[in-house]
Amino acid sequence: MNDLIIIGGGPAGVAAAIYAARKHLQTVLITEEIGGQSTVSEGIENWIGSPKVHGQELAKMFRTHLDAVKSDIVRLVLHERVESLAKTAEGFTAMTKSGNAYTGKTVLIVSGAGRRKLDVPGAEKFENKGVTYCASCDGPLFADMDVAVIGGGNAGFETALQLLAYAKSVTLLHRHKEFKADAVTVEKAREHPNMRILPHTEPTEVMGEQFVTGLKYRDKDTDEIKELPVTGIFVEAGVLPNTGFAAGLVELDEVKRIKTDPHNQRTSTEGIWAAGDCTDELYHQNNIAAGDGVKALEDIYLWIKKH
Numbered sequence: 586m587n588d589l590i591i592i593g594g595g596p597a598g599v600a601a602a603i604y605a606a607r608k609h610l611q612t613v614l615i616t617e618e619i620g621g622q623s624t625v626s627e628g629i630e631n632w633i634g635s636p637k638v639h640g641q642e643l644a645k646m647f648r649t650h651l652d653a654v655k656s657d658i659v660r661l662v663l664h665e666r667v668e669s670l671a672k673t674a675e676g677f678t679a680m681t682k683s684g685n686a687y688t689g690k691t692v693l694i695v696s697g698a699g700r701r702k703l704d705v706p707g708a709e710k711f712e713n714k715g716v717t718y719c720a721s722c723d724g725p726l727f728a729d730m731d732v733a734v735i736g737g738g739n740a741g742f743e744t745a746l747q748l749l750a751y752a753k754s755v756t757l758l759h760r761h762k763e764f765k766a767d768a769v770t771v772e773k774a775r776e777h778p779n780m781r782i783l784p785h786t787e788p789t790e791v792m793g794e795q796f797v798t799g800l801k802y803r804d805k806d807t808d809e810i811k812e813l814p815v816t817g818i819f820v821e822a823g824v825l826p827n828t829g830f831a832a833g834l835v836e837l838d839e840v841k842r843i844k845t846d847p848h849n850q851r852t853s854t855e856g857i858w859a860a861g862d863c864t865d866e867l868y869h870q871n872n873i874a875a876g877d878g879v880k881a882l883e884d885i886y887l888w889i890k891k892h
């Protein structure tokens with residue numbers, strides 16, 4: 586029986602595992618990969634301590650740090666997916682896709698999230714070639730260019746406002762006539778001379794050669810297909826947390842993120858903690874995920890000492 590099962594090897598999981606090793610908590614870290622979502626990023630410019638690091642380089646740094654401290658205290662189970670998690674008399678059992686069972690007194694869920702993808706022809710082909718899912722990461726690469734934002738929620742409008750600082754123009758497309766975003770945020774965007782808003786429209790195709798050259802969309806009022814000449818397309822169509830295996834065991838919010846106490850990252854179930862993008866934390870960033878992973882681990886350590 587392990588002291589702790591960590592599910593996920595992104596910044597939250599790796600940060601927690603490093604602290605677990607230093608505190609001598611017998612831990613198994615089960616993950617599909619080490620690094621997390623931003624591994625695909627060409628340049629991360631806000632990881633504290635490094636002005637710019639490639640996503641894959643950051644993943645290597647995580648692995649190097651983990652290898653330096655883990656000894657035989659933290660066991661790595663790589664390329665494995667947890668498919669179910671169950672409560673037992675002694676603690677918890679995580680079952681993986683390949684049929685292995687791992688037991689632990691406590692569990693830290695740090696399985697992150699995936700972005701809801703743009704599902705039109707060309708979107709997959711041009712991902713990271715103009716189609717992007719992270720404005721704070723890739724926004725500056727589109728300085729002085731015409732870009733589109735897809736999504737009329739707060740994330741879409743906040744992305745648009747962020748991009749207006751660099752881009753030549755920002756066009757926001759939204760499926761409905763009414764916006765989901767806060768009125769104040771919508772107004773702020775509307776007031777900007779380089780902002781254009783297209784409600785009641787839906788993207789139909791991403792056009793490009795080596796990189797994106799434009800976006801085709803349907804005007805839902807007239808059913809007409811129109812073209813927008815843009816070189817960047819920022820998709821803000823929501824996130825999908827990787828929490829299916831924990832449903833029924835911990836309380837989730839309306840979009841299936843794990844509800845946590847922000848003081849200590851505890852979930853609704855005693856013995857299970859969660860941190861990072863799989864939780865209802867408001868902000869999704871590497872530094873925040875790592876910090877919340879550490880916060881959880883500190884609390885797990887005290888809990889284990891008491892039980």
Ligand SMILES: Cc1cc2nc3c(=O)[nH]c(=O)nc-3n(C[C@H](O)[C@H](O)[C@H](O)COP(=O)(O)OP(=O)(O)OC[C@H]3O[C@@H](n4cnc5c(N)ncnc54)[C@H](O)[C@@H]3O)c2cc1C
Pocket residue numbers: 592593594595596597598615616617618619620621622623624625626628629630631632665666667668695696697698699700718719721722827830860861862863869870871872874
């Ligand atoms: C393209 C892109 C670029 C980004 N760039 C930046 C940036 O520049 N700066 C910044 O601060 N933030 C950036 N972000 C956001 C940042 O990557 C996330 O906030 C951060 O990765 C969240 O960390 P996490 O540990 O919570 O989860 P994740 O990074 O999502 O990691 C989850 C981990 O869990 C594993 N996993 C998932 N499900 C299971 C399962 N069932 N069983 C086992 N393992 C599982 C995954 O393989 C992964 O290792 C970017 C995001 C994207 C998508």
